[in-house]
Amino acid sequence: MxxxxxxxxxxxxxxxxxxxxxxxxxxxxxxxxxxxxxxxxxxxxxxxxxxxxxxxxxxxxxxxxxxxxxxxxxxxxxxxxxxxxxxxxxxxxxxxxxxxxxxxxxxxxxxxxxxxxxxxxxxxxxxxxxxxxxxxxxxxxxxxDPYWKEMLLNGWDEVSRTLSLEEKIKLYEEKQLVGE
Amino acid sequence: MEPKTIIEKIWDKHVVHEEEGSPDLLYIDLHLVHEVTSPQAFEGLRMNNRRVRRPDLTFATMDHNVPTIARHIINDPVSKVQMEKLEENCNEFGVEIADINHPDQGIVHVIGPELGLTQPGKTIVCGDSHTSTHGAFGALAFGIGTSEVEHVLSTQTLWQSRPKTIEIRVNGRLGAGVTAKDLILAVIAKFGVNAGTGAVVEYTGEAIRNMSMEERMTVCNMSIEAGAKAGLISPDETTFSYLKGKRHVPANEAFNEAVAEWKELATDPGATYDEVLEIGAEEIEPQVTWGTNPSMGSSVYARVPFPEDYEDPGDQKAIKQALAYMDLKPGTQIQNIAIQYVFIGSCTNSRLSDLRAAAEIVRGRKVHESVTALVVPGSKSVKDAAEAEGLDQVFQEAGFEWREAGCSMCLAMNDDIVPPGERCASTSNRNFEGRQGNGSRTHLVSPAMAAAAAIEGRFTDARKIKPLVM
Structure with missing residues (x-):
């Protein structure tokens, strides 16, 4: 152990x-x-x-x-x-x-x-x-976790998946004024 | 509004995207990078033709491999390549780096706070499990693997499952001469190395409130040794006054605005945790570990346990193995264990207050003839500050070696290695088999306890060694 x-x-x-x-x-x-x-x-x-x-x-x-x-x-x-x-x-x-x-x-x-x-x-x-x-x-x-399961079964490229949410990330950055 | 813990407040504020059956996509405010866990991540970017999304939220330094002596001669060609690679990667991707010659260089978890990069309410990650250190400021800070480093570099986000929350409440005050390191070692000894698995810990209580920022960093640093991915402390005036004037912290009116926001982060009265663990500060005595994980420790006045003291057969086996590796007989008085090496340093205990505590004991005394002792400041700036106070003289006159900043003998990736079979009183965070060198035996202690062991050649209660007036 x-x-x-x-x-x-x-x-x-x-x-x-x-x-x-x-x-x-x-x-x-x-x-x-x-x-x-x-x-x-x-x-x-x-x-x-x-x-x-x-x-x-x-x-x-x-x-x-x-x-x-x-x-x-x-x-x-x-x-x-x-x-x-x-x-x-x-x-x-x-x-x-x-x-x-x-x-x-x-x-x-x-x-x-x-x-x-x-x-x-x-x-x-x-x-x-x-x-x-x-x-x-x-x-x-x-x-x-269903997310991990799907990832293992399908062999995702996680970064590509996240980059498809690019608009949401950008929106978050604008709303939170990240880095300003 | 429903009362919330600081953990939930920071989490909720950083969710970029959530969907049923998936972890949350969290925004990362600060990404710290070092040479050991990043080369494969940068290579991944290159192969996929990706960029670093927010170089301005990314900061790199070299710490794990760096020599602490003869700075410009890196004997190990593989270490050298790793450091050159980091330099190259940072230049190519536009990431700021404090390299080996930079005045800001140091252990990543020491320089983040020093530079004011670490701030309350931030999400902070680094490819290093001791990232939990930054939680001392009321930040949600945790270690990640290299695939996650690559993910943060390219997206500035991470998929994370919402953690359980645990409150570790430290009631009462620590006795005089009992340190933050003794407290966290006692917490891990009491609750075990997997008490925090799946959870983020908040440390609360009078003893925590009374601590300086450097002491709080020591406590949060070792959260991972209790299995928690992160540990944090709600920010207060101690936090704000530490941050004031730091390079990356807002100044003047912007500072006041930041403080007003930071004050909102503290856990609301009436907020509940999934679990509450309590420990009394008064009962804690200076700690020494005797085994091969950080929970295998006790008071300096205790004896090495007998495997039969434990009920669970698995525990008995683990204790037997640990004692065999450590070459310790059950029943041995901790105070009778002789040591050959002393290491004062690491992201747990290499800050100015740690060096001062050790120097106070060392001043005017000599390192025991059978002991090799070294002090490795956590950063270039800690080293400079210590030298300005003459601490380097105190240590060197006593027979300690005074080195350049880095991780050094905590994990012995550079040339600072404890030889096989030798025993080291170390202010670092892990006493795993072979951690400080193959066959080396590590006993985790506070800086004061390490200094006392250096003088006596064995463990002794540091409170009994009174400072000499020079």
């Missing part, structure tokens, strides 16, 4: 000026020892979790720094969905804007997922129906 963005992507990797290529540094200090060798006590390094596209975590995932490098690293590594009991606000927004779906579920479901995921496990995440299911014991619905 309380996994902070400093752990997801340590500061020494924030100096790149691109959005790509951060996956190799994901959870760097937990994944690798001082000599850069994979640590066998970190779950992402275990054989059965290679190529996983869903990350399961505890409460308050992504707290701390606002660095969007965290979702960039998760996405680049191959994660498309993050399931946790709760998320930090800025991290949640940063995920959605990068096409990662954050799913908040109850602790009991998460605990069961942790158990089940230990050996070759497949879970379906259905954004349209807002549901997580495995065809067995797990079938849980999750909440998502």
């Amino acid at each position: 309380n996994v902070d963005t400093d752990q997801i992507i340590p500061k020494q990797f924030l100096k790149r000026i691109e959005r790509k290529g951060f996956g190799q540094f994901l959870f760097y200090n937990w994944r690798f020892d001082d000599d850069g060798k994979p640590r066998d006590d970190f779950s992402l390094n275990e054989a059965q979790y290679q190529n996983a596209s869903i990350l399961v975590a505890g409460k308050n995932f992504g707290c701390g720094s606002s660095r969007e490098h965290a979702p960039w690293a998760l996405l680049d590594y191959g994660f498309r969905v993050i399931i946790a009991t709760s998320f930090a606000d800025i991290f949640y927004n940063n995920c959605v804007k990068n096409g990662i779906l954050p799913v908040a579920l109850d602790q009991e479901v998460i605990t069961e997922l942790f158990q089940k995921a230990k050996d070759g496990y497949e879970l379906q995440v259905d954004l349209q129906k807002q549901e997580v299911r495995d065809g067995e014991s797990i079938q849980a619905s999750f909440k998502i």
Whole structure:
């Protein structure tokens, strides 16, 4: 729990000026020892979790720094969905804007997922129906703001959408005398 | 009219567009920019052939990467590129920048208020979670990611869901020698690192009213460490007198008009919050964190806890992990923890009053032989003001290093790094694993407590070290 963005992507990797290529540094200090060798006590390094596209975590995932490098690293590594009991606000927004779906579920479901995921496990995440299911014991619905949902499903360019409201922004600026 | 909180007043005034099933489109009055979270945003503008909509509401500086010593030699080529890129981007898009050589340079959350860019009632954003600092002025200020930075650059707006509101009421007065930093650490220890998730916090109560603006900034700065995106304080005479005469604040008659408007912002009597949390100021003692998130802290007189003290198995596991990382045995007296590094600086505690508080303890004494200690002023202007008072001499004579302004050892993106296994008493805001350098161990404290630790080589109640009359 309380996994902070400093752990997801340590500061020494924030100096790149691109959005790509951060996956190799994901959870760097937990994944690798001082000599850069994979640590066998970190779950992402275990054989059965290679190529996983869903990350399961505890409460308050992504707290701390606002660095969007965290979702960039998760996405680049191959994660498309993050399931946790709760998320930090800025991290949640940063995920959605990068096409990662954050799913908040109850602790009991998460605990069961942790158990089940230990050996070759497949879970379906259905954004349209807002549901997580495995065809067995797990079938849980999750909440998502309709706006974020539509954005994830349609892959909007949010800036273009906002710029279509240009007249309203201008009107606001005139009315509020912004900058005068 | 229905009584409203300051949070609702600022929010309502900034809604540009609202529609069913969508967050509100909020207008942003001030966008602060730094070198780490902006390059990809400017690149996005370039790729889409977009401009910065309101360069006049955008202000940039360099702080995260800058060297605090030998200013012109940037050893790390990647850091250098990031700083050059910011310069280039600002020139290309017409954004004002206080670069490394500029007299206004400093930590973005220190210079915003100094220059009077930060004002009551504004919506303020920055690609940095400690943007909550500006809430001290009664502004709605929050950190955003780089995609949102790009969105603000091109539209001067942001889509935001209306937050919950929380009042954190601090009853009574802080004891003599107990600081704003001790208060906010105690608040986070009491309510936890996700108490404020989904919410904006307003700090109220006698202890808050009695605080200077710099103390209020320390409190609001760490709102994010309690999970709140923003924290603010209704403006009052303390706020107005701080702002008077600042460069970007209206002057003369326009100032009086601004004050009249700002006075309207304070939360109305009878307004309600979604949640109210209370803490007694009198019960708070100087704080020291012992774990790996800001809620893992206690009074300097406490002991490191036992994992079994906690009921929840998740908490027990977290405490065990934290103590293993921190190399601390349960039951250890906090006062018996020896430290090797002291860092006085960061957007939490690098302002003139912070340096004065530390200097008062340091004056006429020597840094403990096993301690490396540095002071990093929050801005060029704080540094100049401190030097005018001779504080640089006080620190240097005691054995502190006196540096140039920047974020420095708070997150160790430049060369100011705590080595693996070493322990640092730090006035910064995060004690996460590896925050101050791989394998480094951070204990968060106030400037006075950091100064006292520098002298003693271990934690001690700063109130017991009386100023020497020189």
